Amino acid sequence: MSVPVVWTVAGSDSGGGAGIQADLHTFRSLKVHGCSVISTVTAQNSVETTGLFPLAADAIRQQLECLQQDMPPVAIKVGLLSNRQHLQAVANFLKQWPDTLPRPFMVWDPVVVSTQQDQLSELKPEHCAKLLPLVDIITPNLNELSWLSGLSVNDESSMCRAAEQLFHAGLPRILVTGSDFGRADEISDYYLSTNEHIQYIQQKLKTKHSHGTGCTLSSAIAAVLAHDYPLEDAITVANAYVHQGLLQAKGIGRGPGPVAHTHWPQQIKYFPKIETPELPYIYGEFPRLNQNPGLYPVVDSYEWIEKLLKLGIKTLQLRIKDVDDPQLETAIKKSIQLAEQYSAQLFINDYWQLAIKHNAYGVHLGQEDLTEANLNAIQQAGLRLGISTHSYTELLIANAYKPSYIALGHIFPTQTKAMPSKPQGLERLRRYVSLLAPTTIPTVAIGGISLERVATVTATGVNGIAVVSAITAANDVEQAVHQLLTAMDAKVEVGVAHAK
Ligand SMILES: Cc1ncc(COP(=O)(O)OP(=O)(O)O)c(N)n1
Ligand SMILES: Cc1nc(C(=O)O)sc1CCOP(=O)(O)O
Ligand SMILES: [Mg+2]
DSSP, rough: OOOOEEEEEEEEEEEEESSHHHHHHHHHOOOOOOOEEEEEEEEEEOOOEEEEOOOOHHHHHHHHHHHHHHOSEEEOOOOOOOHHHHHHHHHHHHTTTTTTTTTOOOEOOOOOOOTTBOOOOOOHHHHHTTTTGGOEEEEBBBBHHHHHHHHHOOOOOHHHHHHHHHHHHOOOOEOOOEHHHEEESSEEEEEEEOOOOEEEEEOOOOOOOOOOHHHHHHHHHHHHHHTTTTTHHHHHHHHHHHHHEEEEEESSSSSOOBOOOOOOOGGGSSSEEEOOTTOOOSSSOOOOSSSEEEEEESSSSSSHHHHHHHHHHOOEEEOOOOOTTTHHHHHHHHHHHHHHHHTOEEEEEEEEHHHHHHSEEEHHHHHHHHHSSSSHHHHHOOOOEEEEOOOOHHHHHHTOOOSSSSEEOOOOOSSSSOSSSOOOHHHHHHHHHHHHHTTOOEEEEEESSHHHHHHHTTTTSSSEEEEEEEHHOSSSSSHHHHHHHTTTOOOOOOOOOOOO
């Protein structure tokens, strides 16, 4: 597989902790090929900056043009631009991006002042208006946001006002980094666009070795995006990469040492808590499953439920998509009663009120349902809860509710449902399964899983495999169930189950 190319346009930090050096370390750790366009050479150590040597704007232009001829990027991170001419050179280059090349994703970290509080740039906020409409996201800290917007920012509402001002200037999105707004223990990055507000929250760390965090975060966002993750996941993984780097940072030099650069974050303890204003808060956890899901058919009628229970299936889902079906409540009620007789784990998709009313074993909800459904009521009624996820970000949101299982989809292309996200593939499934392992919450893979694919999916360590068409489109259902179970090496006898 080819390695994605990412560029950084930034200053050189002779101390090796920030700027171009931090960006290239990040790119290497996150497995992209990094190209570097140097804007300024700084004489800098961990204590002070003693010299700034901005290159001529023409040197920046030539580096950019030379790279474009041969190594076009998937994403570009822009850091230190020392003056108006630098900014103009980058803006002109982007404006003339040829239609023949895919447009790269642009991340701009507007660096003005160093960690040691040295002024690094002569840029004025009014110069920045030229670049704002050409980038996809900027990643300022609170001081930089204040500087850019000309507004004082000291709480969430002034932060949102400052962001609005930049949106009016043509900026589409912003990630405001490292804000605590007076909280003692937690620190947040806020992602804001005209219609979204996501907060990435971490425990505050005591380390002083945080040199290069802003550069590292923005270059990590560019690197993860280049691997074709959605933006909210690029931010999630970049946030975890920086948190891991802060925890592992060793002091080098007498001042603040550099963030450590290791590898793609793999442990859930490094990942942020994610909140949005719409997501409900609930305390406690949902009941555990009686057994791992194993083969988990998802079907749309009572008749299917009955057939599968008789074949020995122990975890299954009733997913009726016709809201006007006059038999809806009857089908749900009868399915719940029959599954109970077979001691099976039946999940009702979507209709959580009916599931509570008829005392179902569990409910399955999608991410968008989390904001609508009454999770407290489901929990109080003692029902299990399964939650769908399609990304790192959704997985972390689901995990915070301590559900009975977490579904990971869609793994392969599926004909059964129109999906807004891309198929995740086995490599991401493996990453998610191992990320969730310490939580002991069972995982279920779904989407495009056919008999031929079952063995490789099982090998990821996932605890359940949910299928629709592999069963409902089979000519011989009993044989399909038998083959799927055999492929999963499930120790369930087929065709002999009886109600208790
Ligand atoms: C096991 C399992 N995983 C995912 C889904 C999808 O649920 P949802 O996101 O609620 O979408 P719909 O099924 O309602 O279209 C599922 N049903 N089961
Ligand atoms: C209902 C559903 N939910 C998905 C998700 O990823 O959330 S994929 C999916 C369809 C699964 O059907 P099949 O096994 O026929 O591909
Ligand atoms: Mg649903």
